[in-house]
Amino acid sequence: MAEKNSTISWRVFNMFLVLVVVILTTIIAYVYERVDGQRYRASLRGDLTQQASILRATMEGKLAQSAEIVKTVATLIDADPAVIDGRLSMIIDELLGDDSILRDIAIAPDLVVRHVYPLKGNETVLGLDYTKNREQFVAISQALAIGATVVAGPVKLVQGGEGFIIRTPVLSDNPDKQWWGIVSGVINTSTFYKLTGLANHSPQFDVALRGKDGTGANGAVFYGSDAVFRNDPVLTDVIFPNGSWQMAIAPKGGWPAHPPNFDHTRLIFILGALLTIFFVLTASRLAQKREQAENLLASAVDAVDAGLALFDENDYLVACNSTFQSYYGGKINLTNPRRRFIDILKDIANSKTIPEAIGREEEWVAERIHLHRQATSSTERLLGDGRWIRIEERRTPDGGTATVTVDITALKKAKEQAEQANRAKTEFLNTVTHELRTPLTVILGFTPLLANSHKLPSARKLQEALEKNPVDAQAIRRCADDLTEEISRYASSMDKAGRHLLSLINDILDLSKAESGLLALNPSACQRDRIVQEIVEQFQPTAEGKGLVLNFEPSGSTIMADRIRLNQILVNLVGNALKFTDYGEIRITTEDDSDFVKICVHDTGCGIPKESITDIFSVFTQADNSDTRRATGTGLGLAISRKLVELHGGRIWVESEPGKGSTFCFTMPKPGRA
Numbered sequence: 001m002a003e004k005n006s007t008i009s010w011r012v013f014n015m016f017l018v019l020v021v022v023i024l025t026t027i028i029a030y031v032y033e034r035v036d037g038q039r040y041r042a043s044l045r046g047d048l049t050q051q052a053s054i055l056r057a058t059m060e061g062k063l064a065q066s067a068e069i070v071k072t073v074a075t076l077i078d079a080d081p082a083v084i085d086g087r088l089s090m091i092i093d094e095l096l097g098d099d100s101i102l103r104d105i106a107i108a109p110d111l112v113v114r115h116v117y118p119l120k121g122n123e124t125v126l127g128l129d130y131t132k133n134r135e136q137f138v139a140i141s142q143a144l145a146i147g148a149t150v151v152a153g154p155v156k157l158v159q160g161g162e163g164f165i166i167r168t169p170v171l172s173d174n175p176d177k178q179w180w181g182i183v184s185g186v187i188n189t190s191t192f193y194k195l196t197g198l199a200n201h202s203p204q205f206d207v208a209l210r211g212k213d214g215t216g217a218n219g220a221v222f223y224g225s226d227a228v229f230r231n232d233p234v235l236t237d238v239i240f241p242n243g244s245w246q247m248a249i250a251p252k253g254g255w256p257a258h259p260p261n262f263d264h265t266r267l268i269f270i271l272g273a274l275l276t277i278f279f280v281l282t283a284s285r286l287a288q289k290r291e292q293a294e295n296l297l298a299s300a301v302d303a304v305d306a307g308l309a310l311f312d313e314n315d316y317l318v319a320c321n322s323t324f325q326s327y328y329g330g331k332i333n334l335t336n337p338r339r340r341f342i343d344i345l346k347d348i349a350n351s352k353t354i355p356e357a358i359g360r361e362e363e364w365v366a367e368r369i370h371l372h373r374q375a376t377s378s379t380e381r382l383l384g385d386g387r388w389i390r391i392e393e394r395r396t397p398d399g400g401t402a403t404v405t406v407d408i409t410a411l412k413k414a415k416e417q418a419e420q421a422n423r424a425k426t427e428f429l430n431t432v433t434h435e436l437r438t439p440l441t442v443i444l445g446f447t448p449l450l451a452n453s454h455k456l457p458s459a460r461k462l463q464e465a466l467e468k469n470p471v472d473a474q475a476i477r478r479c480a481d482d483l484t485e486e487i488s489r490y491a492s493s494m495d496k497a498g499r500h501l502l503s504l505i506n507d508i509l510d511l512s513k514a515e516s517g518l519l520a521l522n523p524s525a526c527q528r529d530r531i532v533q534e535i536v537e538q539f540q541p542t543a544e545g546k547g548l549v550l551n552f553e554p555s556g557s558t559i560m561a562d563r564i565r566l567n568q569i570l571v572n573l574v575g576n577a578l579k580f581t582d583y584g585e586i587r588i589t590t591e592d593d594s595d596f597v598k599i600c601v602h603d604t605g606c607g608i609p610k611e612s613i614t615d616i617f618s619v620f621t622q623a624d625n626s627d628t629r630r631a632t633g634t635g636l637g638l639a640i641s642r643k644l645v646e647l648h649g650g651r652i653w654v655e656s657e658p659g660k661g662s663t664f665c666f667t668m669p670k671p672g673r674a
């Protein structure tokens with residue numbers, strides 16, 4: 001379910017990414033196209049400005065050159081009007097030469113054309129009275145008014161066609177007439193347009209001229225379309241003597257919004273967006289896979305029973321599971337902000353959760369860091385709550401550290417118990433060896449004496465008595481009695497030692513049977529008081545021998561028990577009481593409840609030290625005090641008794657105060673309960 005939700009949120013995230021890429025690419029493309037368009041138009045305008053400059057310079061050059069020729073002719077006439085009939089024709093021929101664009105020069109004294117050069121083709125002009133030609137007279141009046149050269153046109157030429165006319169007035173010497181006349185130079189418009197490059201400019205732009213008769217921007221359009229002036233054109237003034245035209249150049253069809261390679265740019269942006277989407281989605285998919293892998297790892301790490309923590313090469317904690325955190329009771333901040341190993345350690349030391357660090361925090365941190373820096377390390381640590389943990393550290397290939405923490409409390413306890421059992425076993429073996437050796441030493445000590453009984457002092461005395469007076473029957477009997485008494489004393493000691501040996505071996509056998517589960521009980525309902533009474537009678541002589549009182553208070557209950565084993569338990573408890581009591585009394589009491597019968601043996605003996613009380617029922621254990629040492633024993637009696645009581649379904653315990661005495665109690669089921 002969580003995985004499905006995660007997939008859905010990744011899908012939404014991917015859609016969001018695609019949307020962001022599309023929006024961003026659109027904005028960038030839009031801005032780029034605008035800027036690129038502006039840049040392109042600026043560059044185009046630069047190109048057109050350059051074109052306009054070239055055209056303007058050419059036109060101005062041609063007009064200036066032509067005006068200069070007309071002015072020269074006017075100056076010559078002004079200097080000497082007779083030149084007209086003289087060498088003027090030759091001079092004009094020379095001036096018009098090959099590179100002039102003037103088609104002819106007309107000389108009009110009193111504003112009537114009387115001479116035209118060359119005459120051929122211009123014959124119709126002769127006799128033209130400017131004062132009667134309305135169209136041309138305006139420009140002539142202007143030239144006369146300002147007394148300088150003007151450029152008129154384009155005008156319809158009398159000789160046909162259309163042309164520009166450059167006119168220069170010639171002053172008069174006659175005080176009655178201000179003007180001698182006027183000199184005009186004619187340029188065919190078609191020739192002008194062709195030679196200045198206007199007619200054959202690039203087809204990619206349009207050119208228009210306005211300012212007929214040199215009236216500049218205010219004049220009428222005479223070349224090209226009026227529309228060019230409305231298309232935000234590059235404007236240039238063509239200046240000539242006493243007038244100007246305005247030239248407009250604009251791209252054909254208007255200013256382009258985009259450069260010609262616009263489609264390529266757009267294609268590149270689309271491809272760029274697609275590529276970006278591809279990379280973004282691939283990166284997103286990788287991130288999704290990484291997140292899934294990390295989640296998987298995190299849940300796997302969390303599922304592990306051991307505490308896991310990973311540190312990077314700079315010793316920052318990268319990840320840890322909840323088990324790891326649990327070892328420090330959740331008291332240590334492990335993750336927020338990113339923590340370093342040393343800072344976590346300091347917090348652990350200061351949290352007082354580690355007994356071995358309390359009071360020596362800095363030293364402990366230093367020791368721990370030293371271990372941590374080793375490639376591999378293994379540390380065991382006792383926690384404040386009594387748990388033991390083992391920390392294994394290993395270097396990872398990328399220079400980080402992996403820490404595995406395992407709870408070894410159970411292992412530690414088992415080890416301690418095993419060590420304790422082993423120690424007890426060793427002690428037992430020492431004791432048993434000693435105990436077995438004592439009676440054996442006694443037996444082996446007496447055996448040679450009995451084997452060589454003739455060497456016994458009483459036997460030698462009997463021998464001597466027989467040799468001295470073989471008929472002194474009385475003396476011989478006395479010696480024989482001594483010998484018998486000596487032999488039976490030795491035999492009795494050997495018997496005692498042998499019995500002790502036997503009881504010791506029986507105890508060991510019983511215990512090993514009980515331990516291995518081979519000891520089978522044979523329970524029956526027994527008269528408890530009778531059994532206890534027999535024990536009292538059995539031990540009465542010993543008690544009296546030690547000057548002790550042995551008491552029993554009967555209560556008449558029955559008990560469900562294996563008679564022999566119940567006897568064995570009582571013998572052990574009463575025997576111990578007698579063994580560890582030097583004065584006072586031993587009292588046996590009984591008590592019943594609904595299911596169990598309780599039997600207690602109280603004594604006024606040496607008591608058991610507190611620290612030994614829990615151990616004395618363990619196998620092979622003896623309370624380590626001087627009285628124990630004084631008294632013989634194997635440390636098996638109570639262990640066997642506990643086993644026997646537990647096999648009956650009861651329990652056994654002791655209450656004791658050193659120097660005052662002990663009370664051993666055990667319970668056994670009543671008949672019908674077992």
Ligand code: ADP
Pocket residue numbers: 572576577580603605606607608616621622623624628632633634635636637638639662
């Ligand atoms: P043992 O053969 O040494 O008596 P037990 O298992 O019967 O072995 O007793 C174990 C130890 O318990 C004794 O060595 C002794 O130290 C202690 N003990 C048992 N009974 C008494 C008692 N009544 N008074 C004092 N100490 C006792």
